[in-house]
Amino acid sequence: MGFILFLMLALWVLGWVMKTPIRARLVMIGLLYLAVVIAHLVLPAEAELRRATGGDARPWLILGGLVALGFGYSRVIGRLKRRSQPAPAPQMPAPDQFREAELNRYARHIMLREIGGSGQKKLKAARVLVVGAGGLGAPVLLYLAAAGVGTIGVIDDDLVEGSNLQRQIIHRDQMIGTPKVYSAQMAMEALNPFITVRPYHRRLTPEIASELFDDYDLILDGTDNFDTRYLVNRMAVAQGKPLIAAAITQWEGQISLYHPASDAPCFECVFPTRPAPGLAPSCAEAGVIAPLPGIIGAMMATEALKELTGAGTGLRGRLVIHDALHHETRTIRVKPRPDCACCAGEPATG
Numbered sequence: 001m002g003f004i005l006f007l008m009l010a011l012w013v014l015g016w017v018m019k020t021p022i023r024a025r026l027v028m029i030g031l032l033y034l035a036v037v038i039a040h041l042v043l044p045a046e047a048e049l050r051r052a053t054g055g056d057a058r059p060w061l062i063l064g065g066l067v068a069l070g071f072g073y074s075r076v077i078g079r080l081k082r083r084s085q086p087a088p089a090p091q092m093p094a095p096d097q098f099r100e101a102e103l104n105r106y107a108r109h110i111m112l113r114e115i116g117g118s119g120q121k122k123l124k125a126a127r128v129l130v131v132g133a134g135g136l137g138a139p140v141l142l143y144l145a146a147a148g149v150g151t152i153g154v155i156d157d158d159l160v161e162g163s164n165l166q167r168q169i170i171h172r173d174q175m176i177g178t179p180k181v182y183s184a185q186m187a188m189e190a191l192n193p194f195i196t197v198r199p200y201h202r203r204l205t206p207e208i209a210s211e212l213f214d215d216y217d218l219i220l221d222g223t224d225n226f227d228t229r230y231l232v233n234r235m236a237v238a239q240g241k242p243l244i245a246a247a248i249t250q251w252e253g254q255i256s257l258y259h260p261a262s263d264a265p266c267f268e269c270v271f272p273t274r275p276a277p278g279l280a281p282s283c284a285e286a287g288v289i290a291p292l293p294g295i296i297g298a299m300m301a302t303e304a305l306k307e308l309t310g311a312g313t314g315l316r317g318r319l320v321i322h323d324a325l326h327h328e329t330r331t332i333r334v335k336p337r338p339d340c341a342c343c344a345g346e347p348a349t350g
Contacts, residue, residue, distance in 0.1 A: 099194070106147075123308055126151070128149050128151070129216040132221065133156040133183075136246055137168075139298055142187065142188065143301035145188035145192045157203040158179070159178065160176050181200060184199070218304060219244070221245040222246060229247075229267060232245070236258070236266075237343050245267055249286050251292065251323060253296035254296075255296055268341060268342040269342070
């Protein structure tokens with residue numbers, strides 16, 4: 001038995017000298033061990049080979065069992081140690097760098113001469129607030145998320161209703177009764193996991209507007225009432241931030257970019273007073289064709305991406321009116337009003 005153990009040791013040392021992989025050395029020793037055990041089990045008791053290797057298989061089986069137990073114990077201890085060690089922190093790319101999956105996702109943007117890699121980096125670093133997660137907010141939020149706008153805030157105090165689903169494509173039937181901002185967040189994060197969505201399930205009020213707007217670069221207004229529109233406009237003017245606002249009803253929609261800080265009018269310059277009752281009915285009062293919010297909302301998202309990247313010519317000083325019933329689009333020049341109650345026709349200083 002001693003000779004066989006010496007031979008096993010010699011195989012190990014020889015393998016070490018010859019730089020044979022450990023697994024290969026273990027295989028050779030294991031084959032020798034199996035040959036000895038089989039010899040004891042097969043050969044008769046008086047065989048010379050059995051007498052030369054101890055004459056009994058039991059010591060070899062006990063030795064093999066002890067080695068197996070020791071090996072198994074070491075594997076269990078090693079696995080427990082690995083589990084107890086904290087997982088290494090994932091290597092996060094710098095704010096202006098993209099993962100490989102993002103480069104593939106935004107490849108069609110990066111190919112555009114007007115956007116390119118630098119423009120996509122601007123989108124990744126941008127912070128956009130969308131007021132309203134309804135008809136206009138739905139396509140806007142989806143396209144901003146798909147385009148890779150890094151941080152998107154959405155504020156709305158409504159719940160998803162069955163009547164919304166005819167046009168508000170960001171929501172789903174199973175989300176009825178859920179706050180719209182959370183329904184929108186789920187859809188946006190499912191579309192693009194590389195963005196940050198900030199949902200605010202509350203009504204926009206003067207008490208929270210200033211602090212909320214302060215954290216964003218661009219404001220988009222897709223609300224359906226003039227009180228909120230005027231509040232959004234006044235806060236954007238006070239903070240000197242661009243505002244893309246749109247409205248829809250029945251078959252018609254309109255959109256413009258309001259920004260007195262860059263010599264464009266504000267919303268109140270163009271709409272100084274609320275329309276008389278019945279002249280500008282809401283969608284709930286007058287109805288709306290289902291794709292119209294998508295048409296105008298896509299325009300809003302396009303103007304937002306242009307504003308953030310500096311591509312093309314924006315809608316400063318221009319009001320676009322789209323008539324879907326007769327498929328006509330008109331553009332009207334608009335200017336700051338010196339007697340505007342909000343901006344007085346002067347660039348904002350905030």
